Amino acid sequence: MRDHASPRVRILVPRDATRDSFSLPPGANQTLREAFGSTDLLSYATAIWETPNRTIRFVLELPVSRRWLAVELTATDSAVLPVTLLAGEIVDLPHKLTARELEVLTLIAAGLSNPAIAEQLFTSPRTVSTQAETILKKLGATSRTAAGVLAVQRGLVKLPLPVASEAFAPLAIGELARAAAAPTPDDSPLAREPDAVRVGLAYALSGPGRSDGLLATRGAMLAIDELNRRGGVRGRRIEPVPIDADIYSAAGIRETFGKLREHDVQGVLMNYVFDERAAFDAAAELEIPVLHTMTSSRHLALLAADPAKYRTLFQCAPPESNYGPGVARFLELLAPGLDEAGTRRTIRFVETTLDSGQIADPETRGLLEAAGWSVTGVDPFDPTSADLGATIDSLTESLSVDPPAVLVVTEFQPDALAALLRSFHDAGVKSIIYTIYTPSMPDFAATLGDAAEGIVWATVSGTYGDVVGEDFSRAFTAAYGEGPGYSQAGLGYDLAHILISAWQHTADPSDVAGTLAALRSTRYRGVNGSYTFGTDGQSTVAYPEETSDPSLGNAHLLFQIQDGEHVRLGPPPYGDGVFRWPRR
Known part of the structure; x- marks a missing residue:
């Protein structure tokens, strides 16, 4: 459905246009500026000449405004010079398709099976099967083949592609993506201002980390806009450079830093990656300040082992080693009620195999056992497994037979965690569910529906519910039309303020040594708490685990989903509700 507030745009792009030679026409609207400034649209417009197709239609996601641009490219020799006619308009996704359903439909059009789609999207075949059935109903298609044909005919295929372009070999969209694989407008100086101070926003805007990446990008953009209105960095405009970061492999991470x-x-x-060591090494080679939120103990170890090499890295969220003590703190809250009900103090862990998700370490187990808790199991959970559905079924069966009093689940991929928790709920698993971080995403609880009720979750860096956090949430919602969630948007906002404040205290942003010194002396109170980097590890600390002073750290916030709302349970003074025992 067309958005009538945003008119259809048409421009001509010369076949030989480059990032240096091409400029948008005078008076180009914000839609065009965003499309050319934050996506590969220029590359697509010129790359069509390298394919056998003369017209290609697709839907382009605009990563910052989170809108959809329906695009039609037509290569024509009718002008004095060969040009591509680019026509586009902002649309709502037709047939009430969701963003994830559009990704799945694009992969169906490429001929991928449900297991293959699940592997590419880091989810389960069962979830993809349900999504595919929904897509067929929405399109009125009688088969997957028919749905794929309709998608191609109507331009209901998404760019950037959700997976590598090789999977789309038979389709025009795949040929276009491969031809456009050269350096793209993400890296281009199209809108670069000679005197601007440039901030790289290296967040995933596609793939399973997309939701977090978009939230962090938007939070940073909001901060940069505020700071530019106050004069930038001593009169110099701050220019955000959003990059669709490939966080999923060592090669992709190195390409991103390139x-x-x-x-x-x-x-x-930047926020998190799937290969921390590759990211830290690539970041060190840049030799400029890199602020990240990986909650990584590896960061601390590398700074301790080689402080000169990794001196430019600053971790703006406490390490995951605090999650174990956080579980112990929650269990102290539960113990009296369990004892009164005659329930044994048993706990079981289901832990992701990805970095920063293992919290049932010897120290944590020692804390729990000293408090009278019995750890009945620690189960690895690989969200990338081709047998994810079977893994979920096996865990659900085991927990249905012998449910612990408390079940701790650490999984960061929202689709995988939702599938796991939905399965536990449907099977009637009676445990109190405790998970970390992932429910901070704005639509997670709504996606789970009634299965979300009563879930307890924690984050070592979450957005506060005080006046600072509420002011930010209102500004974010006014800017983007939806709320910021409870973690990543606030982190992106805070990181931008921290870095730019450091630049304000140096002779020039190109003075790396001066900027690093300013960062190390940081004392900043943001929407996600307080940030200091004076320790050898150059990492924010957690309150109350690593500091007893709430003004010196990020509060390790504890939430419970109650009636669809996220209620903060603590720590004091940041709680705004009390734990609600689940109905048995």
Whole structure:
């Protein structure tokens, strides 16, 4: 459905246009500026000439405004020079498709099976099967083949592609993506201002980390806009450089940092990756400040082992080693009620195999056993497994037979965690569910529906519910039309303020040594708590686990989902509700 507030745009792009030579026409609207400034649209417009197709239609996701641009590219020789006619308009996704359903439909059009789609999207075949059935109903298609044909005919295929372009070999969209694989407008100086201070926003805008990446990008953009209205960095405009970071492999991470180097950014903001060591080594090679939120104990170890090499890295969220003591703190709250009900103090862990998700370490187990808790199992959970559905079924069966009093689940991929928790709920598993971080995403509880009720979750860096956090939430919602969630948007906002404040205290943002010194002396109170980097590890600390002073750390917030709302249970003084025992 067309958005009538945003008119259809049409421009001509020369076949030989480059990032250096092409400029948007005078008076180009914000839609075009965002499309050319934060996506590969210029590359697509020129790459069509390298394919056998003369017209290609697709839907382009605009990562910052989170809108959809329906695009039609037509290569024509009718002008004096060969040009691509680019027509586009902002649309709502037709047939009430969701963003994830559009990704699945695009993969169906490429001929991928449900297990293959699940593997590519880091989810389960069961989840994909349900999504595929929903898509067929929405399109009125009688088969997957028919749905794929309709998608191609109507331009209901998504760019950027959700997986590698090789999977789309038979389709025009795949040929276009491969031809456009050269350096893209993500790295281009199309809108670069010579005197601007450039901040790299290295967040995933596609793949399973997309939701978090978009939230962090938006939070950082909001902060940068505020700071530019106050004069930027001593009169110099701050230019955000959003990169669709490939956080999923060592090669992708290195490629991302290569893009940042090519763009000549003076500082980088990023969240998490699937290969921390690759990211830390690549970040160190940039030799500019890199602020990240990986909650990584590996960060601390590397800074201790080689402080000179990793001196430019600053971790703006406490390490995951605090999650275990956080579980112990929650169990202290539960113990009297369990004892009164005659329930044994038993706990079981289901832990992701990805980095930063293992909390049932010897120290945590020692804490729990000293408090009278029995750890009945620690089960690994690989969200990338081709047998994810079978793994979920096996865990559900085991827990149905012998449910612990408390079940701790650490899994960061929202689709995988939702599938797991939905299965436990449907099977009637009676345990109190405790998980970490993932429910901070704005639509997670709504996606789970009634299965979310009563879930307890914690994050070592969450957005506060005080006046600072509430002011941020209102500003974010006014800017983007939806709420910021409870973690990543606030982190992106805070990181931008921290880095730019450090630049304000140096002679020039290109003064790396001065910027690093300013960062190490940081005392910043943001929407996700307080940040200091004076320790050898250059990492924010957790309250109350690593500091007893709430003004010096990020509060390790504890939430419970009650009637669809996220209620903060603590720690004091940041709680706004009390734990609600689940109905048995």
